[in-house]
Amino acid sequence: MIISRDLYLNRLIAHRHNGLIKIITGIRRCGKSFLLFNLFKNFLLDDGVNPAHIIEIALDDRRNKALRDPDNCLKFVLDKVTNSKEQFYLLIDEVQYMPEFEDVLNSFLHVANLDTYVTGSNSKFLSSDIITEFRGRGDELRVHPLTFKEFTKTVPDLRFDDAFNYYQTYGGLPYTALLSNEEEKGSYLKRLFDEVYLKDIIERNKIRNNLQVEILLNVIASSIGSLTNPQRLENTFKSSGDKQISAVTINQYLNYFIEAFLIEKAERFDVKGKKYISTPQKYYFSDIGLRNARLNFRQQETTHIMENIIYNELRARNYSVDVGVVEINERQESGHYVRKQTEIDFIAGKGSQKYYIQSALSLDLETKLQQEIRPLTNTGDSFKKIVVVKDNILPSRDENGILTLGLKQFLTEPNCINL
Incomplete structure (x- = not known):
């Protein structure tokens, strides 16, 4: 059974292409990953986005351990964004697994045709760090049970x-x-x-x-x-x-x-x-x-x-x-x-x-x-x-x-x- 989360999906859609890093936070198991990798991804596909233009990285997956390295992750994503004239979407799950993730996300902000969305399960990486590191370029969406x-x-x-x-x-x-x-x-x-x-x-x-x-x-x-x-x-x-x-x-x-x-x-x-x-x-x-x-x-x-x-x-x-x-x-x-x-x-x-x-x-x-x-x-x-x-x-x-x-x-x- 699919539980729709229209309250949050509509907020994500409203913040699409706003030039900020969309940061989805909330307690573990509250549905952040499902919201991003299922509901929002399906919205993008239904809206006509090319599946090859949706880049998905689940950092809590052991198979993606190499991408927890900030330089590896940066290179992986930039290699995927092959056409500067078309829009790409980056979805990263549990971004706190990556050290120095702030620098990496800031780098993505310099890619004009890349719209970035990340999830995190701990507010420590969010509150003060976003203020100091992103300087107003981070956009939080809090998800609740x-x-x-x-x-x-x-x-x-x-x-x-x-x-x-x-x-x-x-x-x-x-x-x-x-x-x-x-x-x-x-x-x-x-x-x-x-x-x-x-x-x-x-x-x-x-x-x-x-x-x-x-x-x-x-x-x-x-x-x-x-x-x-x-x-x-x-x-x-x-x-x-x-x-x-x-x-x-x-x-x-x-x-x-x-x-x-x-x-x-x-x-x-x-x-x-x-x-x-x-x-x-x-x-x-x-x-x-x-x-x-x-x-x-x-x-x-x-x-x-x-x-x-x-x-x-x-x-x-x-x-x-x-x-x-x-x-x-x-x-x-x-x-x-x-x-x-x-x-x-x-x-x-x-x-x-x-x-x-x-x-x-x-x-x-x-x-x-x-x-x-x-x-x-x-x-x-x-x-x-x-x-x-x-x-x-x-x-x-x-x-x-x-x-x-x-x-x-x-x-x-x-x-x-x-x-």
């Missing part, structure tokens, strides 16, 4: 509740979605975590104390959507009897997880003060199935899992996502007012668009309703304010202009937040 809407294409006969139960348990890695047996799904995710992600992080960063890394991953997986920081995590280690890991080391390990696209960090933003708050932050798993596999499919707290899924959905839609902090004056029984920080789950931004979004299982109690909307009504601005509830409800708007949506509509209708 399947969104819920993409996932439903693999289970078209399931009702929403059943499909969502699968999704919130096993996540959206494409191969997992195609497995029909739940035991196979769970086993695959566990193997993938240990043999690919964990092994890669430990070997790439030359980590000696594997146990500390595994314990930290367990702690982060157990507390998705909770405010934390390296110092708090250090205290957690101490309380469990392991006093050998410092906040500095924890912060380093967290950055390794982020660089591998295994987790993402959401910063806190003071809405009224219009500034970022350095600590604490929230961490979310890029794929909720991997998070669950890490915990052996225990701790299935729907509230936190739903929040993680909404975060991932917003990121897949190309929004930047922060955690909102709104300070309010709260009157005490004594009559005095005290300053209190309230939280907005997500501030989603894209260009001039901004949305304040709360995630809630339900709003059946008046106290719960007031808890969710209170920070939204105190932002002091007119950006869109939304509450997403798990119940399948019709969209409604209250007297404050706050829109309430059902989770099904939010996940399956990307433009519903503009209702």
Whole structure:
């Protein structure tokens, strides 16, 4: 079964021939290679591109070991571009296998009739290096695991509740979605975590104390959507009897997880003060199935899992996502007012668009309703304010202009937040 990834394919097509290196990033096994070497390649062929003008190099393939040498790769490609008047396309998979790849990609930029696309599974080669080495000539396309809407294409006969139960348990890695047996799904995710992600992080960063890394991953997986920081995590280690890991080391390990696209960090933003708050932050798993596999499919707290899924959905839609902090004056029984920080789950931004979004299982109690909307009504601005509830409800708007949506509509209708 072929899972279409139109969201990303259309972005690639839109960036075609823009004079930049197109760099496709994302967690391993999320579908980057399939997007580039199948979906995009098929688009080029359907568009009339000569197959001989599509140069494919999979650097993670042992048979292409010689092409991991930067000079060999450069010569190989330039020898293929035989006609300077016709357009060629270069597709390189897992470019980080090549040392000095920045120099090679920069050289390709000097070939006017060569449009270059590369994939990579670690952000360390991307963020600062692209800024310094490419100086604005690199164009990143971040690929995420399947969104819920993409996932439903693999289970078209399931009702929403059943499909969502699968999704919130096993996540959206494409191969997992195609497995029909739940035991196979769970086993695959566990193997993938240990043999690919964990092994890669430990070997790439030359980590000696594997146990500390595994314990930290367990702690982060157990507390998705909770405010934390390296110092708090250090205290957690101490309380469990392991006093050998410092906040500095924890912060380093967290950055390794982020660089591998295994987790993402959401910063806190003071809405009224219009500034970022350095600590604490929230961490979310890029794929909720991997998070669950890490915990052996225990701790299935729907509230936190739903929040993680909404975060991932917003990121897949190309929004930047922060955690909102709104300070309010709260009157005490004594009559005095005290300053209190309230939280907005997500501030989603894209260009001039901004949305304040709360995630809630339900709003059946008046106290719960007031808890969710209170920070939204105190932002002091007119950006869109939304509450997403798990119940399948019709969209409604209250007297404050706050829109309430059902989770099904939010996940399956990307433009519903503009209702």
